[in-house]
Amino acid sequence: xxxxxxxxxxxxxxxxxxxxxxxxxxxxxxxxxxxxxxxxxxxxxxxxxxxxxxxxxxxxxxxxxxxxxxxxxxxxxxxxxxxxxxxxxxxxxxxxxxxxxxxxxxxxxxxxxxxxxxxxxxxxxxxxxxxxxxxxxxxxxxxxxxxxxxxxxxxxxxxx
Amino acid sequence: xxxxxxxxxxxxxxxxxxxxxxxxxxxxxxxxxxxxxxxxxxxxxxxxxxxxxxxxxxxxxxxxxxxxxxxxxxxxxxxxxxxxxxxxxxxxxxxxxxxxxxxxxxxxxxxxxxxxxxxxxxxxxxxxxxxxxxxxxxxxxxxxxxxxxxxxxxxxxxxxxxxxxxxxxxxxxxxxxxxxxxxxxxxxxxxxxxxxxxxxxxxxxxxxxxxxxxxxxxxxxxxxxxxxxxxxxxxxxxxxxxxxxxxxxxxxxxxxxxxxxxxxxxxxxxxxxxxxxxxxxxxxxxxx
Amino acid sequence: xxxxxxxxxxxxxxxxxxxxxxxxxxxxxxxxxxxxxxxxxxxxxxxxxxxxxxxxxxxxxxxxxxxxxxxxxxxxxxxxxxxxxxxxxxxxxxxxxxxxxxxxxxxxxxxxxxxxxxxxxxxxxxxxxxxxxxxxxxxxxxxxxxxxxxxxxxxxxxxxxxxxxxxxxxxxxxxxxxxxxxxxxxxxxxxxxxxxxxxxxxxxxxxxxxxxxxxxxxxxxxxxxxxxxxxxxxxxxxxxxxxxxxxxxxxxxxxxxxxxxxxxxxxxxxxxxxxxxxxxxxxxxxxxxxxxxxxxxxxxxxxxxxxxxxxxxxxxxxxxxxxxxxxxxxxxxxxxxxxxxxxxxxxxxxxxxxxxxxxxxxxxxxxxxxxxxxx
Ligand code: SF4
Ligand code: SF4
Numbered sequence: 001x002x003x004x005x006x007x008x009x010x011x012x013x014x015x016x017x018x019x020x021x022x023x024x025x026x027x028x029x030x031x032x033x034x035x036x037x038x039x040x041x042x043x044x045x046x047x048x049x050x051x052x053x054x055x056x057x058x059x060x061x062x063x064x065x066x067x068x069x070x071x072x073x074x075x076x077x078x079x080x081x082x083x084x085x086x087x088x089x090x091x092x093x094x095x096x097x098x099x100x101x102x103x104x105x106x107x108x109x110x111x112x113x114x115x116x117x118x119x120x121x122x123x124x125x126x127x128x129x130x131x132x133x134x135x136x137x138x139x140x141x142x143x144x145x146x147x148x149x150x151x152x153x154x155x156x157x158x159x160x
Numbered sequence: 161x162x163x164x165x166x167x168x169x170x171x172x173x174x175x176x177x178x179x180x181x182x183x184x185x186x187x188x189x190x191x192x193x194x195x196x197x198x199x200x201x202x203x204x205x206x207x208x209x210x211x212x213x214x215x216x217x218x219x220x221x222x223x224x225x226x227x228x229x230x231x232x233x234x235x236x237x238x239x240x241x242x243x244x245x246x247x248x249x250x251x252x253x254x255x256x257x258x259x260x261x262x263x264x265x266x267x268x269x270x271x272x273x274x275x276x277x278x279x280x281x282x283x284x285x286x287x288x289x290x291x292x293x294x295x296x297x298x299x300x301x302x303x304x305x306x307x308x309x310x311x312x313x314x315x316x317x318x319x320x321x322x323x324x325x326x327x328x329x330x331x332x333x334x335x336x337x338x339x340x341x342x343x344x345x346x347x348x349x350x351x352x353x354x355x356x357x358x359x360x361x362x363x364x365x366x367x368x369x370x371x372x373x374x375x376x377x378x379x380x381x382x383x384x385x386x387x388x389x390x391x392x393x394x395x396x397x398x399x400x401x402x403x404x405x406x407x408x409x410x411x412x413x414x415x416x417x418x419x420x421x422x423x424x425x426x427x428x429x430x431x432x433x434x435x436x437x438x439x440x441x442x443x444x445x446x447x448x
Numbered sequence: 449x450x451x452x453x454x455x456x457x458x459x460x461x462x463x464x465x466x467x468x469x470x471x472x473x474x475x476x477x478x479x480x481x482x483x484x485x486x487x488x489x490x491x492x493x494x495x496x497x498x499x500x501x502x503x504x505x506x507x508x509x510x511x512x513x514x515x516x517x518x519x520x521x522x523x524x525x526x527x528x529x530x531x532x533x534x535x536x537x538x539x540x541x542x543x544x545x546x547x548x549x550x551x552x553x554x555x556x557x558x559x560x561x562x563x564x565x566x567x568x569x570x571x572x573x574x575x576x577x578x579x580x581x582x583x584x585x586x587x588x589x590x591x592x593x594x595x596x597x598x599x600x601x602x603x604x605x606x607x608x609x610x611x612x613x614x615x616x617x618x619x620x621x622x623x624x625x626x627x628x629x630x631x632x633x634x635x636x637x638x639x640x641x642x643x644x645x646x647x648x649x650x651x652x653x654x655x656x657x658x659x660x661x662x663x664x665x666x667x668x669x670x671x672x673x674x675x676x677x678x679x680x681x682x683x684x685x686x687x688x689x690x691x692x693x694x695x696x697x698x699x700x701x702x703x704x705x706x707x708x709x710x711x712x713x714x715x716x717x718x719x720x721x722x723x724x725x726x727x728x729x730x731x732x733x734x735x736x737x738x739x740x741x742x743x744x745x746x747x748x749x750x751x752x753x754x755x756x757x758x759x760x761x762x763x764x765x766x767x768x769x770x771x772x773x774x775x776x777x778x779x780x781x782x783x784x785x786x787x788x789x790x791x792x793x794x795x796x797x798x799x800x801x802x803x804x805x806x807x808x809x810x811x812x813x814x815x816x817x818x819x820x821x822x823x
Contacts, residue, residue, distance in 0.1 A: 074349035103354040144362035153321040250762025418730030424785035447773030
């Protein structure tokens, strides 16, 4: 299938997917779609069910949490090759905990999370690879969150 | 004891600490608590002889209030006014914030080590700056731009607490036009912000440095630099190609008042810019 | 006056009262003569005009946290070990004016510094104190920086050293490469025997001074006594820091060791040790301004790494908030980083920090504890 080839090429260009075999790419391509978002279009909202994991190919996508008293708080801006919605492939599937919105016109890959999980379950090698990639995304985000907590700029710089 | 002994007086001058007057020629407001003061020495000789390198600092003295170490933020290759981007957080700098064009201020310097602008020619340069930490890096950025073709890939990741705290926003386009990749991120975004969110070290993952041929320069809150360092080391950038700029309480600028000691270093003369190789023995020693 | 060829390293003998003549010679030449004076139950360095100002017949009893000065009915001028006073108060005074400014028509104008500093002659400088002055020389007169005030005073300084025949229990000069016998760095060096001073000449100035005195060649008998007494003195000083040359590496490699907490447990962070230390050189700058804000000056004042403001940041906080971190700074500076910075240790073994520590902290014991812990 033509479209599959294109998709597979897209997938293979994602560093996150490096080292995955062609055979698995073909499998993943079965439940992967390309998605265009116009500026300000919402990808998913806080409270939605977690069905897909996304990879940004082009553009910029904001992850925002709504706080009743402080309004929309942006916690991360995903750019090309960033993964969005990683929690969809963790064992505990919640509702979406944040809203995701395109900041500019953007293109994403959307991967069916349940099917990806199933594929991982059936195939431990692939599962290990995917899960270790997911964990490094999580580790990166956690590190970022932690650093944000440190409030670098809160303390004044030295002087005098 | 005869009186003659006491009358044998000595007149003592301590020129290293003496004031050196400059006039404020221009003030640029950068953020709500930060401005850039453009200074010119009153003395023509001093004006002519004054040379500095990217990353060095001056001691600015305001009578009554005292003296404060402020890094130079202008282009060392350019003659003329000397820029100091100052955040008004202490007694001295708050007093400086009340000065106007035409007022005088004393400038001692330049002091300290510099960014290895010359030595880094032929290499990729990665710059991580946070908050006011962009100020001492700006001279280096200017010098890179002055000789852009001498450098490989140049990437700047700059972050501040919120969009209104960002420095030199009017220059970003110019920098980018010289084939510099500039990522700007804020910790706290507001509705108007459509750029990156998060602390600067977090964005290291987007760079794919060729470690052997990369120099990493960082200036900002110490804790931020440490995370930048960890990311740099994780990507195998060699210890002696990572440069961090430290700050400490300083009084003299010449390594003799003792205040800025950091292990065996005097930050004012052995620093403020160190390689990680130099800092490594003292790294993560609490309260050193 | 004896007809005798005086040269550097000649030793002559003078009667004790002849020291008065030396004081006269010095003040006649315009020197302010400073020496030890018994005062307020301690020994302080002050102007002396006559040998009767010296602590004749005094001795001291000192140990950690203790200094007692008492009359023993003896006949020595230099038996008592120095107190908290150091020569550095003359060489780098506790407060000096860097410059002054007056505001004339909204413009700050410099007023010339009018502080005056006489030429000094120090009488009774101990070998460890000479070592301390030499250390301060390396810090304050460098290729890249010269403390002009210090250099002026230093260039004109006359040092009349005195050998230590009665080292105290707190003395440990021999552990840090020193000796109770001054080897160089003086114009004249006295050894006080029962009825005379042996005077060793260390410089041309020394020759000129002796030439104006009533002196005799030192006879072999007195030289032999000097020798014996010096050996005895050396014997008396406990060699406590066997491996002090290893200290830089040992201390710097163990900056995060928990033993630092142990040695700092008693410390009050009072800074007494650094202010009595003859090599400590740190200083702060203070702005002093009149009420109307029309006159201001900047003063250079002694500071200590134990002061909370020493590492203070403008926006709040400081780099060394804990007593442990401050004590570690002092100890590593004296015995480790100083070596890297200035080419030798910053300690001369005078023992002042031991004697004047209100918490009775003994640096020798501390170093031994640390050495043991770091092994
Ligand atoms: S840092 Fe402390 S120990 Fe070192 S010279 Fe200064 S006051 Fe003395
Ligand atoms: S060691 Fe002793 S003298 Fe020094 S600061 Fe601590 S308590 Fe004070």
